[in-house]
Amino acid sequence: MKKLSCREAIREALAEEMLRDDNVVLIGEDLGCYGGCFQVTAGLFETFGPKQIIETPVSEEAIVGVSIGAAMMGMRPVVEIMYGDFSTLAADPLINHAAKMRFLSAGKLSVPLVYRTPMGSGTGAAAQHTQSLESMFTNIPGLKILYPSMPADLKGLMKSAIRDQDPVLFFEHKLYGVEEMIPEEDYLIPIGKADIKQKGNDVSIITYGKTVFTALEAARLLEDDDISAEVVDLRTLRPLDKDAIIASVVKTGRAVVVHEAPLFGGFSGEIVATIAEHPEAFRALKAPVARVCGLDMPTPFNKHLELELPPSHTRIIDAVLTLFRS
Amino acid sequence: MAFELDKDKALSTLSLMLRIRLFEEKIEEMFSNHVMHGTTHLAIGQEAVHAGVSPALDPMDWIVTTHRCHGHTLAKGSSIEEMFAEFLGYSNGLAYGLGGSMHLIDVDRHNAGSSAVVGSGVPIATGMALQLKRSGSKQLAVAFFGDGASSRGAIHESMNIASVMRLPVLFLCEHNMYGMSACARDMVSTDSIAHRGASYGIESRMVDGNDVEAVFESVTHAADYIREHGKPYLLETRTYRFSGHSKNDKKLYRTHEEEQQWLQRDPIALFEQRLIERKQMSVIQMESLRQSIKDEMDTTVEQLMNNPQELTIEEAAGFTYASKEDSAR
């Protein structure tokens, strides 16, 4: 085992895959000597050079569109977009083209592309650099959507994403410095499988991305109230690991769904529906399902206000305690 | 003969350039003392563009800025108190602390704010020009954008729209040689962004962006052209940011020699030199001007920080949609 940060884990996955297959190419802005906006690709240019690292002008729509075209011709592009907020600019190529290419060519063409971008608040970067826009894409058949939290998952899932035959959106949280022990040897983590980050019996906290850390903190504090919380890290949003959600809720009988994106219309609705539609899970429920999500407003710059938006461990604990009172 | 500002205008211009420089140096100091959170984009070295644009226009003309917006905001006449307060996230800031460094806005001074999505402010300025024209106004809108932003499709689309619809918009490219780390040499297909004007049927010019009088003269010319012909204009200013891109920039993408060459052409030093040669101002006067501005910055920040004021989250959320009273209008 070795200790890696989230940043290093992604970097290692990229480097290993680029070494394995020289058709794996990183494409994006300021990827070279600058090392990318969050330093994820730092040092890679020295090893791989301009054949496998392509620095582009500020042209998000075209960068993604160009990557799709190249992917159709055999490249395995990994596109970096500096902030998830700029996914609005990449939405046409991703939604109307990458997601439709296999279908419109009746299976003759595929787009094995990875779209990497960081999302979420906590950086003081205000309303246009802090959003969580995953649910812009979760409703699009043809896209696979990953949003892992821990270094080991980031590495294993990034490698699987690069080897996948379909377009994969790989959303990253911005706690790039968080470290974890990860295996020395080569490994993959399958797309579409959730992971129980903490086992528990009384309540399932179901989440993904940065709020996995918040949920784990809440679970730790809930032990003081003699509540054993299970933390389910979805890791993949589409295809969704419904079995893992159902199994956990059937076991605990209570569910709190957490994400940083605003509540209304957020991906949590899909998780709640998954539970509500399943006879066994529905019957197992001892209380209504609760959601703890981002406030329904743009992110303010002011630090104190910014901190009030995403779910805190206090808000999660309050939601859990309410389930035990009802 | 090269254009010269008259004495009063020259003094106010130098004063503005110094205010911009010292404002940003104060911001830099506050960041390094961890007084502020988030990030900031300084434009130290680009003061001639800031001081040469808005002061050459009618105060009622509109501007739309970029993530590097402090100088333009000062040049539009915003108070340093409200600007510093915004940086501190205070409710007495320009946007009540909701926007911070990248989103300075001052609607009363016809500064419609910035897009921090590089290049996306340009279509917005173009749309403002559309409505100015429809309403029979004589005002124009300035769309600021960088050399990096010039690669965004939305800018090309806007120039085409402005040309076919004959809109009163001044496309103002602030070319400082770099995007974040990407050098314009490698990212922009033409030697000069101004050259692209021709392909949209837009009049254009390139000007030395470190020469405040040259910028002032070019902007005056461009504005006259826009108002007279009812057509857009593209002005490219060539300058250089001495500062890094944002807070943590090791500047590995450029050489020390290049930086030194540009430092020789510091826009403030160049202009001061001229004013001394023309005997419009003395070194001592400049020194005392600089000191008084610096004192003003220090005092303003100190007073603000002694009395922090912040919105509540409910108040902040109240700006997501129009209020009931607003909706009734």
Ligand SMILES: Cc1ncc(C[n+]2csc(CCOP(=O)(O)OP(=O)(O)O)c2C)c(N)n1
């Ligand atoms: C659409 C978009 N892509 C990328 C970024 C990240 N980014 C912020 S500033 C910048 C460089 C912009 O360069 P330029 O337009 O020349 O302006 P300058 O920073 O030099 O003032 C980039 C790429 C962004 N904010 N928006």
Ligand SMILES: [Mg+2]
């Ligand atoms: Mg630039």
